[in-house]
Amino acid sequence: MGNFRIPVIVLLLALLISGIDLWQERPRLSLPLPPDGRDRSVGAIHVHSIYSDGGGTIQDIRDAARRAGLDFVIITDHSTIQPFLNGKQGYAESVLVLIGEEVNTSAGHLLALGVDRHVHQRGPTGLQAVIDTIRAAGGLGIAAHPDGRRPWLDWSVARLQGLEILNADSEWRNDDLFELVRALVWYSVFPDASFNSLMDRPEAVLRRWDALSRQGRVVGIGSVDAHARLPLWGNRFLPFPSYERLFRLLRTYVITSRPLTGSATTDRATILDALRAGHCYIAVDGYERASRFTFEAMNGGTTAGMGDSLAYRPGSRLRIRAGSSGRVLIRLVRDGVTVAETIADEMDYPVTATGVYRAEVYQLRRRLPLWRETPRPWVFSNPIWVTHGFPLSRE
Ligand SMILES: [Zn+2]
Numbered sequence: 001m002g003n004f005r006i007p008v009i010v011l012l013l014a015l016l017i018s019g020i021d022l023w024q025e026r027p028r029l030s031l032p033l034p035p036d037g038r039d040r041s042v043g044a045i046h047v048h049s050i051y052s053d054g055g056g057t058i059q060d061i062r063d064a065a066r067r068a069g070l071d072f073v074i075i076t077d078h079s080t081i082q083p084f085l086n087g088k089q090g091y092a093e094s095v096l097v098l099i100g101e102e103v104n105t106s107a108g109h110l111l112a113l114g115v116d117r118h119v120h121q122r123g124p125t126g127l128q129a130v131i132d133t134i135r136a137a138g139g140l141g142i143a144a145h146p147d148g149r150r151p152w153l154d155w156s157v158a159r160l161q162g163l164e165i166l167n168a169d170s171e172w173r174n175d176d177l178f179e180l181v182r183a184l185v186w187y188s189v190f191p192d193a194s195f196n197s198l199m200d201r202p203e204a205v206l207r208r209w210d211a212l213s214r215q216g217r218v219v220g221i222g223s224v225d226a227h228a229r230l231p232l233w234g235n236r237f238l239p240f241p242s243y244e245r246l247f248r249l250l251r252t253y254v255i256t257s258r259p260l261t262g263s264a265t266t267d268r269a270t271i272l273d274a275l276r277a278g279h280c281y282i283a284v285d286g287y288e289r290a291s292r293f294t295f296e297a298m299n300g301g302t303t304a305g306m307g308d309s310l311a312y313r314p315g316s317r318l319r320i321r322a323g324s325s326g327r328v329l330i331r332l333v334r335d336g337v338t339v340a341e342t343i344a345d346e347m348d349y350p351v352t353a354t355g356v357y358r359a360e361v362y363q364l365r366r367r368l369p370l371w372r373e374t375p376r377p378w379v380f381s382n383p384i385w386v387t388h389g390f391p392l393s394r395e
Pocket residue numbers: 102109144145150
């Protein structure tokens with residue numbers, strides 16, 4: 001008995017310390033902020049149902065979306081738009097359910113949003129044709145989990161419209177064993193903190209995105225890639241992580257040109273138009289709701305938002321507002337290089353050079369071993385192009 005006492009005490013102590021550390025990843029209550037005159041809708045993109053390899057029905061997904069407080073959810077089953085053909089697109093109470101599909105291509109998985117018919121790649125050289133078909137149909141083609149288990153392989157392809165910057169299903173796979181065990185051990189006590197702790201800055205994807213953005217607009221989105229299906233044995237599975245858990249964790253906010261109306265046809269167009277134009281940002285809302293984030297560029301009388309371009313003039317400025325109730329770090333990136341950083345809720349930056357600007361916001365949380373404030377990824381904006389007066393080359 002005595003032989004076991006010391007190892008057990010050490011183990012319990014290690015467990016306790018890891019719990020104290022993990023507790024720092026807990027959600028922050030967002031303060032009710034006054035309206036700022038912008039129309040935002042928040043949604044979860046890239047969800048699998050029983051129509052492919054997901055664990056839940058469309059009904060399960062829209063109930064989870066409603067409980068999580070989403071305005072829209074985009075379901076993208078593998079190689080099928082059957083839910084659309086079965087009339088599942090439209091409003092279910094307050095949640096707009098949109099049906100897209102996840103297309104298997106020779107370069108990897110491609111989300112096709114807003115097409116309303118099945119598309120697939122014909123033959124080994126048909127990749128460009130799929131991308132062009134989606135685009136010609138008024139849809140949006142987005143490379144899924146570009147740095148995940150099944151990465152995107154062909155960057156020479158033209159007119160790719162978007163990129164998943166954060167993919168919740170890829171995120172936990174790059175964590176080390178300690179982080180995974182800690183999250184698992186504490187999940188029942190701190191479920192939000194456990195999931196937050198697995199999110200990391202997606203270094204490689206951001207580098208790729210910055211390079212692509214210099215040639216034109218490639219919209220960045222956050223994707224849940226939710227399956228709610230952890231395979232066990234035979235046909236058995238656990239509905240884990242649940243749809244609701246992921247819908248609370250990682251969301252895409254779109255800034256729309258008008259408020260949603262409650263008409264599915266109108267609102268579908270409003271949301272897809274905003275996404276296509278890059279009027280959106282990605283947030284790890286598991287930390288805090290990023291519902292008051294703004295990033296804008298101004299030159300005298302003109303204001304440009306995310307996804308847009310602004311002609312450079314002396315006196316041009318960029319303004320970032322995090323909208324957090326706690327301490328955050330704002331980072332401004334130009335052409336892939338950090339040009340300014342501040343620990344504050346706002347950054348006002350005088351523009352001195354043209355380029356592709358985007359913002360990152362980090363929640364500051366004290367973490368072991370030194371209990372220092374550590375930046376944890378919270379918001380990634382889409383870029384603003386400050387140009388010499390030329391419009392975007394790609395759109
Ligand atoms: Zn996939």
